[in-house]
Every structure is written in C-alpha cells, then in structure tokens.
Amino acid sequence: MTVMTMIEAIRSTIRQEMLRDDKVMVLGQDVGKLGGVFRATEGLQAEFGEHRIVDMPLAEASIVGSAIGLSLSGMNPIAEIQFLGFTQQAYHQIVPQLARFRYRSQGRYATPVTIRAPFGGGVRAPELHSDAIESQFTNVPGLRVVMPSTPAEAKGLLTTAVRGEDPVLFCEPLKGYRLVKGEVPDDDYAIPFGELRVAREGTDVTLFAWSAAVQLAEKAADRLAEQGVSAQVVDLRTLVPLDVDGIRDAVAGTGRAVVVHEAPLTSGFGAEVVSTIQEEAFFSLEAPVARVAAPDVPYPNIGIEETFLPQVDRVVAAALKAVNTR
Amino acid sequence: MKRREILDPHGKLLDGQCPTLDIEQTVEALERMLLSKHVDERAFSLQRQGRMGTYSAVRGQEASVIGSCLALDPARDWIVPQYRELPALLRHGVTIEGFLSYWKGNSIAGRIPEGVKVLPPQIGLAAQLPHAVGLAWGLKLQNDPGVVMTFIGDGGSSEGDFHEALNLAGVMKAPVVFVLQNNGWAISTPRSKQTAAESFAARGPGYGVPSILVDGNDLFAVHQAAAEAVDRAQSGGGPTLIETQTYRLGAHNTADDPTKYVDTEEKLTWEELDPIPRVISYLKQQGAITDDAVADIEARNRAEVDRAVEALDEVGPPPAESLFQHVYSQMDPRLCRQRDDILKGADR
Numbered sequence: 005m006t007v008m009t010m011i012e013a014i015r016s017t018i019r020q021e022m023l024r025d026d027k028v029m030v031l032g033q034d035v036g037k038l039g040g041v042f043r044a045t046e047g048l049q050a051e052f053g054e055h056r057i058v059d060m061p062l063a064e065a066s067i068v069g070s071a072i073g074l075s076l077s078g079m080n081p082i083a084e085i086q087f088l089g090f091t092q093q094a095y096h097q098i099v100p101q102l103a104r105f106r107y108r109s110q111g112r113y114a115t116p117v118t119i120r121a122p123f124g125g126g127v128r129a130p131e132l133h134s135d136a137i138e139s140q141f142t143n144v145p146g147l148r149v150v151m152p153s154t155p156a157e158a159k160g161l162l163t164t165a166v167r168g169e170d171p172v173l174f175c176e177p178l179k180g181y182r183l184v185k186g187e188v189p190d191d192d193y194a195i196p197f198g199e200l201r202v203a204r205e206g207t208d209v210t211l212f213a214w215s216a217a218v219q220l221a222e223k224a225a226d227r228l229a230e231q232g233v234s235a236q237v238v239d240l241r242t243l244v245p246l247d248v249d250g251i252r253d254a255v256a257g258t259g260r261a262v263v264v265h266e267a268p269l270t271s272g273f274g275a276e277v278v279s280t281i282q283e284e285a286f287f288s289l290e291a292p293v294a295r296v297a298a299p300d301v302p303y304p305n306i307g308i309e310e311t312f313l314p315q316v317d318r319v320v321a322a323a324l325k326a327v328n329t330r
Numbered sequence: 331m332k333r334r335e336i337l338d339p340h341g342k343l344l345d346g347q348c349p350t351l352d353i354e355q356t357v358e359a360l361e362r363m364l365l366s367k368h369v370d371e372r373a374f375s376l377q378r379q380g381r382m383g384t385y386s387a388v389r390g391q392e393a394s395v396i397g398s399c400l401a402l403d404p405a406r407d408w409i410v411p412q413y414r415e416l417p418a419l420l421r422h423g424v425t426i427e428g429f430l431s432y433w434k435g436n437s438i439a440g441r442i443p444e445g446v447k448v449l450p451p452q453i454g455l456a457a458q459l460p461h462a463v464g465l466a467w468g469l470k471l472q473n474d475p476g477v478v479m480t481f482i483g484d485g486g487s488s489e490g491d492f493h494e495a496l497n498l499a500g501v502m503k504a505p506v507v508f509v510l511q512n513n514g515w516a517i518s519t520p521r522s523k524q525t526a527a528e529s530f531a532a533r534g535p536g537y538g539v540p541s542i543l544v545d546g547n548d549l550f551a552v553h554q555a556a557a558e559a560v561d562r563a564q565s566g567g568g569p570t571l572i573e574t575q576t577y578r579l580g581a582h583n584t585a586d587d588p589t590k591y592v593d594t595e596e597k598l599t600w601e602e603l604d605p606i607p608r609v610i611s612y613l614k615q616q617g618a619i620t621d622d623a624v625a626d627i628e629a630r631n632r633a634e635v636d637r638a639v640e641a642l643d644e645v646g647p648p649p650a651e652s653l654f655q656h657v658y659s660q661m662d663p664r665l666c667r668q669r670d671d672i673l674k675g676a677d678r
C-alpha cells in the first residue's frame with residue numbers, strides 16, 4: 005500500500021496499464037508536455053512517447069469520435085475530456101455512437117473506450133467546469149458510468165474500465181483530486197463494476213452517495229455520531245451498472261435512507277436510487293426516503309456556489325428527520 | 331479548382347486522357363453499376379409491397395461509388411459508409427440480402443460478416459467521419475498497411491464532425507480518403523444552401539488536406555482520383571478529400587417525394603449525364619462489349635438479385651431475446667431481470 009492523492013492514483017494506474025498493454029494510449033487536450041490540466045498524465049509522454057500520449061486538436065467530438073475508430077483498429081484508448089461539462093461538445097459521439105456501436109453492429113464490433121472527465125463543485129472553477137451532469141449519461145444503454153470517490157477506488161475502477169470490453173464514462177471528483185488522500189494497493193487491483201462499497205458501517209440510517217458526495221456523507225455521519233445516530237455510508241461507485249441487491253441489503257439493515265448528490269434534484273440520479281429502494285425495499289422502510297441535492301438552478305458563479313452545493317447541515321438534517329420518523 | 335474529367339458524356343476519352351482501368355476492369359465496373367441499379371429498382375418495389383423498410387437508392391451515383399471503391403483492396407482496406415454506397419459494400423464482401431436485411435429490420439441478418447472490413451451503415455450524418463480518422467490513425471500506429479475510405483454527402487458535410495474529422499486527419503496524417511458525394515441534394519435542400527464555398531473540395535486545403543474535384547459521373551475520373559488518394563494514404567502522405575460531382579436521379583429514399591422540389595429541367599440535364607450509358611458506349615467504342623453482352627450481364631444480375639430477394643424473404647424479425655444482446659459485453663443483473671420480465675410477458 006502507498007498513500008496517494010486521487011490524481012496520483014489515476015496517473016499511476018494509467019502508467020500501469022500502459023506498461024501492461026502497448027495498445028493502451030491516451031488522447032486529450034494538453035495531456036502531453038503539460039501532463040493534462042490536472043497532471044493526470046504528467047511525465048507519461050516523456051516515458052511513452054508522442055504516439056501514446058497524444059495532444060489533440062481542441063475538438064471534443066473528434067477526441068471521442070477518433071477514440072471510437074482507434075478502438076475499432078485494435079487500440080485501447082483512454083480519452084481525457086478536460087471537464088465533464090465539455091462532453092456536451094462530444095455528446096453526439098458518446099451517446100448515439102460510442103455507447104451503441106456493439107449493439108448496432110450486433111457484436112461484430114466493440115468500442116472499449118474509457119473517457120475520463122473531472123467534474124464537481126467547490127473548487128472555484130469558471131462557469132461550465134463544475135456541473136454534475138452524470139444523469140445525462142445514465143439513461144444511455146451501452147455506456148458504463150463510473151464514479152470513484154477515493155484514490156483506491158480510482159485505481160480499482162480505472163483498471164477495470166481500461167481492461168473491460170465496454171465503453172466507460174469515468175467521472176473524477178475535481179475536489180478530491182488533491183484533497184483526498186488514501187492508501188492504494190501497489191499490486192494489480194481491479195474493482196468489479198456493479199458492486200457498491202459500504203464506506204462506513206451504521207445501523208440507524210443509510211446515506212447513499214457517489215464521487216465527492218461520499219466525503220460529504222462521511223462528514224455528516226461524523227456529526228450524526230456526535231448526536232448518537234449511527235449512519236451507514238454507501239458509496240455506489242458505479243451508477244451503471246447499479247448494485248440493486250446491495251442497495252436493498254443496505255436499506256434492509258437500517259430502514260431509513262437519504263440520497264446525496266451534487267446534481268440538481270429533478271431527474272438527478274438520486275431519483276433512480278429512490279425508485280430502486282421503493283421497488284426493492286419498500287417493506288423495510290421506516291421513513292420516506294429523502295434526497296439532498298442541488299436546487300434546480302444552473303450551476304452558479306463561484307461567489308455563491310456554497311449555497312448551491314449540498315452541505316453537511318442539510319444532510320444531517322435530512323438524516324435526523326428520517327431517524328425521528330416513527 | 332479544376333474539375334478532373336476523363337470520359338465525356340458520350341463515352342469518348344477526352345484529349346490526351348488515359349483511363350486507369352483496363353477493359354476487363356471496366357467491364358467489371360459496368361457489371362457492378364448495372365447490379366446496383368437493379369438492386370435499387372427491386373428494393374423500391376419490395377418497400378412498396380411492405381416486404382422491406384426504408385431504402386436509399388444509389389441511382390445516378392454508380393460511377394461515384396464504384397469508381398471510388400475499385401481503388402481499394404478489400405483484404406487490406408476499410409470502408410466506413412454512410413448509407414448510399416451499397417455497390418462498394420458488395421465488392422468488400424457484404425451480401426445483398428445482408429444489406430437489405432438491415433433495412434428490413436433485422437440487424438442480426440444484417441450483421442457485417444466476420445473478416446469483412448466494413449462498418450455498419452451510419453444514420454447520424456457525418457458521425458462516421460471521426461471514426462474513419464481514428465481507425466486509419468490506429469492502423470498507422472500498428473503498422474497495418476490498410477487505408478480507410480469513408481463516404482459523406484454534400485448535406486452531411488455541413489456538420490461539425492466533417493470539419494473536426496478533416497482537421498484531425500490532416501494533423502495526424504491519417505491514411506484516410508474522404509469521398510464527398512455531392513449529389514446536388516440533401517433530401518430537398520439543394521447544394522447551394524449547404525455552403526457559399528465555390529466547391530466542397532475547396533475546403534480541404536484549409537485543413538491541410540489535399541483535395542480533388544472530379545466529375546462524379548465519370549467512372550475513370552473518379553477511379554483515377556481515388557487511386558491517387560489511396561496511394562497517397564498508403565505511402566504515408568495522409569488524407570485526401572475527393573468531391574465527386576454527381577446527381578441523385580431518384581428520390582432521397584422510399585419515403586421521399588422529389589416532385590415537390592426537384593426542377594425537371596435540371597433533372598433532365600443530369601439524366602443526359604447518366605454514368606451507366608457513358609461506360610457502355612465507351613466499351614462499345616472499344617469493341618469490348620455488345621448489346622447482347624449487356625443483356626447477358628442484366629440477366630445474370632437479375633438471377634443474382636432474385637436469389638438475394640428469396641433469401642431476404644426468409645428473414646423474419648429477430649428473436650425477442652436479441653433485444654438484450656450486445657448492449658454490453660456482459661449483461662448485468664438488472665438487465666437480466668428486465669429481460670426475464672419482458673420475455674415472460676409479465677411484470678415481476
């Protein structure tokens with residue numbers, strides 16, 4: 005085990021996969037000499053050359069579109085989109101093309117492209133850089149949507165993404181890049197998709213979260229503990245595929261649930277989690293399932309982002325309300 | 331940009347011009363052109379009889395499609411199609427019934443056969459172009475000698491993907507040939523409304539991509555341009571944009587009504603420029619073919635299409651189970667449950 009930041013874990017995983025398989029390559033904006041705007045590929049061009057760490061023209065659709073073609077040729081591309089918000093410029097290559105290539109070719113062709121993209125608020129970034137738009141991609145059959153929350157998760161899930169046969173949208177929490185440190189296994193480490201992680205044991209209420217919201221839920225759990233409430237924190241890790249059995253088991257254990265996410269409330273992925281709980285664990289429920297999300301407004305300018313983003317207080321309040329429902 | 335022409339509308343070689351296809355190859359091209367025309371006719375009537383879905387005919391563009399693909403080696407090179415390039419796909423190893431099965435609604439029967447270097451038809455206009463560039467770039471990275479030929483229409487070339495793809499192909503020197511079939515129309519929108527540029531080929535140099543403008547109804551001019559482009563790609567010279575100036579003589583597809591917008595005068599002019607009679611009269615002038623020989627080709631083609639249509643009629647809807655296959659490499663439990671529910675016909 006080595007203690008690393010999230011960005012270090014991502015970099016070392018990319019490197020490990022590039023050493024393992026010479027078909028693995030990275031394409032994106034500024035990924036070469038600069039090592040990416042967040043340094044996820046720092047030093048890798050010097051090590052692997054310009055043909056495997058490729059600086060691309062500033063055009064997201066052609067990054068994803070050519071990654072599709074590269075994968076068809078037998079390469080294993082990791083495409084970096086500088087910010088998740090700019091996947092919009094490649095949306096028509098991700099959703100109707102990348103995600104359904106296997107299906108529309110009836111399995112004749114696979115496009116195992118991994119798209120890495122950072123997102124999430126609280127880092128005082130300019131407009132369009134922080135938006136949590138993951139739910140725009142969870143209604144897209146054919147695509148895996150992966151949400152690491154810690155350095156170890158980042159390694160395990162990225163390894164699975166790169167080695168897998170399916171296209172993956174790998175969303176990285178900007179806020180956690182340098183802030184979140186943790187032990188990362190040194191050896192090969194692959195986390196299967198579709199298995200949630202219990203980040204903290206608890207018996208009174210389950211807090212469901214993913215990505216940076218996991219740390220938020222953990223802070224809320226600390227506060228709840230001070231008030232004598234034992235909160236379980238569940239990190240969903242992958243939204244697609246969703247660990248339905250794991251969600252049912254968690255709710256069966258506590259009977260109360262709060263879903264926390266950074267995206268706006270309406271049609272956020274929280275709605276899917278709540279529906280799943282309702283379908284799978286209705287008779288375990290002791291209280292209505294609550295959602296703590298951003299309001300249905302555009303991501304605001306940084307002067308007011310703390311008001312927009314779900315804060316610990318709101319999570320604690322929602323959890324207490326659930327616990328106090330008898 | 332000067333337009334390349336080799337064969338005049340009456341099938342005479344223009345002064346000083348020499349075709350890049352010999353007589354035997356030209357006869358083969360003619361067979362393919364006539365087959366394409368025959369499939370178009372049959373596909374339209376099948377659609378009218380409810381035996382097939384939407385179909386987009388190649389009619390009028392046979393020289394453009396076949397002249398291009400004859401420059402490819404099917405064992406080595408790839409085709410990344412739009413949807414109006416049937417004869418090129420057939421030469422590469424797709425079957426008539428396979429192609430029509432896709433349009434009939436059965437993608438399993440329409441699956442591109444193993445080993446055939448063709449991607450599925452593209453419905454999202456121009457989205458195939460970045461794929462073609464990536465594929466070509468990937469072949470180059472792996473020292474594969476293959477070249478990628480991709481097709482796009484005049485309408486589709488207004489999409490951002492066209493411009494991003496040309497730009498990237500130039501930067502990466504990808505071994506790709508863009509064949510832009512300017513057939514005058516994008517459904518009902520005339521070419522003049524797509525761009526103020528003097529030609530589509532004129533856009534290439536702006537991306538550092540060598541471009542060629544050809545008479546798209548001239549089999550030899552198209553083939554010469556395509557062969558030059560494939561050579562360039564193969565020898566490390568990178569991409570080429572070819573604009574073939576042609577004309578869609580039929581409807582956009584089986585759902586279209588061109589009488590609402592096509593100018594009859596213009597269409598008559600283009601009918602005079604039909605690429606097929608041109609090749610026939612060339613071959614006759616060369617003493618290489620007779621009316622009887624053409625009739626023989628037509629008879630063989632008819633038999634071939636009859637056989638394909640019989641096979642097509644055997645193709646039913648795909649099995650219900652197939653709805654769930656090939657979404658992912660492996661089905662996750664949630665999808666398995668949905669499958670079980672739907673296949674049982676009952677909600678859990």
Ligand SMILES: Cc1ncc(C[n+]2csc(CCOP(=O)(O)OP(=O)(O)O)c2C)c(N)n1
Nearest residue numbers: 414453454455483484485486513515516517
């Ligand atoms: C992105 C996209 N927009 C619109 C359509 C609907 N559409 C199908 S074909 C077509 C016209 C295409 O014209 P062109 O590119 O010139 O090719 P042609 O059909 O003439 O060969 C349109 C608008 C589509 N399939 N994809």
